[in-house]
Amino acid sequence: MTIPPAEPGSGADLSLVGEWMASQRWFANKGARPMLEEIGRWELSAPAGARFVTHLLLDHTPGKPLLYQVPLSYRRDPLPGVEPIGRVGDDWVVDAPRDPGYVAALLRMLAAGAEVAGADTWARGGRNPAAVPFDADSPALTSRVLSGEQSNTSIVAEWTGTGAVPVICKIFRAIHHGDNPDVELQGALAAAGSPVVPRAVGHVVAEWSDRGRPSGRARGHLAFAQEFLPGAHDAWRVAIESAAAGEDFSARARALGVATAGVHATLSAALDSRPADQADIEDTLESMARRLETAIAEIPALAPHRSALEDVLRLARSTSWPALQRIHGDLHLGQVLDVPGRGWVMVDFEGEPLRPMVERNRLDNPLRDVAGMLRSFDYVAGSLAVTGGIDASEWARAARAAFAEGYGEASGDDLGERHALVDAFEADKALYEAVYEVRNRPEWLPIPVAGIERIAARVRN
Structure with a gap:
């Protein structure tokens, strides 16, 4: 017509x-x-x-x-x-x-x-x-x-x-x-x-x-x-309320890990995927290295962690990389709905809206989505600390562990064996967050900085 x-x-x-x-x-x-x-x-x-x-x-x-x-x-x-x-x-x-x-x-x-x-x-x-x-x-x-x-x-x-x-x-x-x-x-x-x-x-x-x-x-x-989906609740709000009340969120976080693995498996079967070659690995790590330099230039307090974060990238280079495929690209709790009678539902697969479409349509590493969700659990605890003085660090630790466990079991990809690569993607995301916060919400800067310090300390130890 x-x-x-x-x-x-x-x-x-x-x-x-x-x-x-x-x-x-x-x-x-x-x-x-x-x-x-x-x-x-x-x-x-x-x-x-x-x-x-x-x-x-x-x-x-x-x-x-x-x-x-x-x-x-x-x-x-x-x-x-x-x-x-x-x-x-x-x-x-x-x-x-x-x-x-x-x-x-x-x-x-x-x-x-x-x-x-x-x-x-x-x-x-x-x-x-x-x-x-x-x-x-x-x-x-x-x-x-x-x-x-x-x-x-x-x-x-x-x-x-x-x-x-x-x-x-x-x-x-x-x-x-x-x-x-x-x-x-x-x-x-x-x-x-x-x-x-x-x-x-x-x-x-x-x-x-x-x-x-x-x-x-x-x-x-x-x-x-x-x-x-009428009656759906934003997963960020659901998580905030759970953490503020001191509730055990492990079962729900694990189910979200299973759902994420299911999305990756379906996208891999329905659309293109291929093994990551050395050029892919080097391109990704070079991008992460540039992000590190940008963050340190804007936030000099991160400079003492430069050496440890460079070690994170070196360890990631020698780790086995999963196949590249289409992914969500900007996964966090704000992109998930809690639907009564249905469970977790993911939305907004647009990626970063201001990036060129050719970049958003490239095959990528599924661990980027995993890292995004791990950072989101940290942000739940961090936001409660900043806005209400509530210590939800144990809530975040348990939610992160349960999500990783659910994703690993459902995908067959043991994240413990790829911890160096997960660290690299999580550090890269935290550096991106740090630059955003120092430009827009300086009072929230301690949230990504704490994540960066944790990853750097793990490498040093």
């Missing part, structure tokens, strides 16, 4: 939109005024008195240029309860994910596999064959935008009283050439019947002009929809 292009219209009011973008959490160049160029736009079918226009806006502020997806709703009459961005001519301009009409139009496009021709771009919806049932035309549809997201915008769509499964649709704000791993990996896991991810519903893919590419064109994902 192809939707005819809408009547030609003007592009975005870049001054109005730029001022609004600068205040959004997903805008990367914090503190800078956007220098925007519209490189493309496309429209969804809209009712009389409305236009739903997705603008592709390239930000040229100093530093690395970044392309943003900015869907806007232009309405003759204001939307009740929705604060407008401003006015353009006779129209009120609204952030489109907050407009239920836009949400319904987007889901209709996705469900029908419709293609839209636009200005210097096109977009096409695609529905997963085993998608959950929903009806975007139903008057029972309600929608809301989730708060708290840093990099994207997620919309929950529900159909009151119909029995339809609620859907969550993520609008990717910073967009890149290449398949988004959030779409590809969760789609592959869902297609394999994995219970550890929500069921996939569908996606939107687009093509646009890109002067930096030899072909002059780029192609990538703009949105991804999957089942929404």
Whole structure:
């Protein structure tokens, strides 16, 4: 199905939109005024008195240029309860994910596999064959935008009283050439019947002009929809409450290790994998060495640990490395849900959103995910110490050990035999955290520093 292009219209009011973008959490160049160029736009079918226009806006502020997806709703009459961005001519301009009409139009496009021709771009919806049932035309549809997201915008769509499964649709704000791993990996896991991810519903893919590419064109994902899980609890909050109460979290941590191993096994079977060769090992260790130097330059107090951390890298070089495969890439407790009657469910396989897509789609070491979760347990204890003076260090030690045990038993990969390699990935993650904290939350710096000191002491002993 192809939707005819809408009547030609003007592009975005870049001054109005730029001022609004600068205040959004997903805008990367914090503190800078956007220098925007519209490189493309496309429209969804809209009712009389409305236009739903997705603008592709390239930000040229100093530093690395970044392309943003900015869907806007232009309405003759204001939307009740929705604060407008401003006015353009006779129209009120609204952030489109907050407009239920836009949400319904987007889901209709996705469900029908419709293609839209636009200005210097096109977009096409695609529905997963085993998608959950929903009806975007139903008057029972309600929608809301989730708060708290840093990099994207997620919309929950529900159909009151119909029995339809609620859907969550993520609008990717910073967009890149290449398949988004959030779409590809969760789609592959869902297609394999994995219970550890929500069921996939569908996606939107687009093509646009890109002067930096030899072909002059780029192609990538703009949105991804999957089942929404009502009643789910954020695993970070679950862990914080458990640690603060002094509860034994070992069984739950072990189950999370088993779930992580299951995700890795499914991804390895469904997508590419290959043995790590010497070039892979050297590239990874060189990246870790650069991270070490960056961290010491910003945090001189880490300098006494340089020698021990260099020893960590030397020991990792002589350790057996597991095969490279697709992984979550940014695994921590904040990327996991506790779903009643279902257990742990993992989400947000996007990796680090500001990294180039080609890097996020590379095969990687599964122990990177393991290290990320081990660091997350440390952060639970560390955050309680910083914010409430609570000593949860024993809770974290037990949770880390149980997670590693569960992962090792389920994967058949004894982490004790790879402890030097796990140390290297965990130290690398902690160094990344230290640089982040010294730049953004200096009072939290002791959390990653304690992890670095622990690893350094283990090597010295």
